[in-house]
Amino acid sequence: VRVLYHFEHSPFSRRARLALHHKGLDAELRETRANESYLVEARKLTPIRTMPVLVDGDHVIADSAAIVQYLDLAYPDRPRLWPTSADGAAAALAITIECDAVLEVLVDMGTRYFALRNDSAWPAVLRERMERARIASEALAAKATRPFLVGDAWGAADLWVLSMVRWIAGFPARAATSPNIAQIITLGFQIPEPLVAWANRHANRPDVTSVYA
Numbered sequence: 001v002r003v004l005y006h007f008e009h010s011p012f013s014r015r016a017r018l019a020l021h022h023k024g025l026d027a028e029l030r031e032t033r034a035n036e037s038y039l040v041e042a043r044k045l046t047p048i049r050t051m052p053v054l055v056d057g058d059h060v061i062a063d064s065a066a067i068v069q070y071l072d073l074a075y076p077d078r079p080r081l082w083p084t085s086a087d088g089a090a091a092a093l094a095i096t097i098e099c100d101a102v103l104e105v106l107v108d109m110g111t112r113y114f115a116l117r118n119d120s121a122w123p124a125v126l127r128e129r130m131e132r133a134r135i136a137s138e139a140l141a142a143k144a145t146r147p148f149l150v151g152d153a154w155g156a157a158d159l160w161v162l163s164m165v166r167w168i169a170g171f172p173a174r175a176a177t178s179p180n181i182a183q184i185i186t187l188g189f190q191i192p193e194p195l196v197a198w199a200n201r202h203a204n205r206p207d208v209t210s211v212y213a
């Protein structure tokens with residue numbers, strides 16, 4: 001049995017779904033925001049209180065990066081997600097960490113710590129955090145010059161950048177229905193245009209159309 005506990009719109013959850021698709025693996029999707037009982041189930045399975053969480057037979061794996069690593073180890077004969085060479089791994093890890101640097105700032109400041117926005121320290125903290133996100137996103141944009149970001153095939157680095165860009169590019173359309181997104185928009189982050197152009201090149205991939213249907 002294979003089950004993915006997820007949030008429909010979360011870039012972390014979409015990564016896991018893109019990874020499963022790349023591996024050609026089916027999973028029952030349990031949306032934990034729509035169904036409270038799924039959230040309760042997921043929280044019994046792991047102390048990590050974020051989605052996604054993958055259950056694969058006897059294994060429970062929380063965290064999207066861990067899930068992607070696990071899938072390569074558990075299904076080595078299926079298309080790979082992580083490069084096998086040290087050079088490839090270093091390049092892919094740099095990209096995934098840079099994406100996480102951007103997402104962490106937006107999720108933390110726009111949701112987890114947003115209640116502190118009237119504190120006198122907020123403007124300075126926000127400025128510093130947003131500068132980190134900006135620098136990381138510009139480093140990513142400088143690398144988005146080839147269809148596949150590392151090597152000559154789709155892989156982890158591509159999943160990270162695509163899910164990050166699609167999430168951010170989707171903010172305007174979701175602002176009216178998601179209070180969290182409305183808050184994140186107030187931070188004023190701008191995704192560099194080369195990243196949007198890069199993601200658009202992959203809009204018609206079968207895994208992308210399936211996960212973003």
Ligand SMILES: N[C@@H](CCC(=O)N[C@@H](CS)C(=O)NCC(=O)O)C(=O)O
Pocket residue numbers: 007010011012049050051052062063064065107
């Ligand atoms: N490092 C985690 C981050 C996941 C994450 O932050 N997920 C958010 C959804 S965007 C979440 O579950 N938030 C709920 C919470 O923190 O209670 C991963 O890559 O899976």
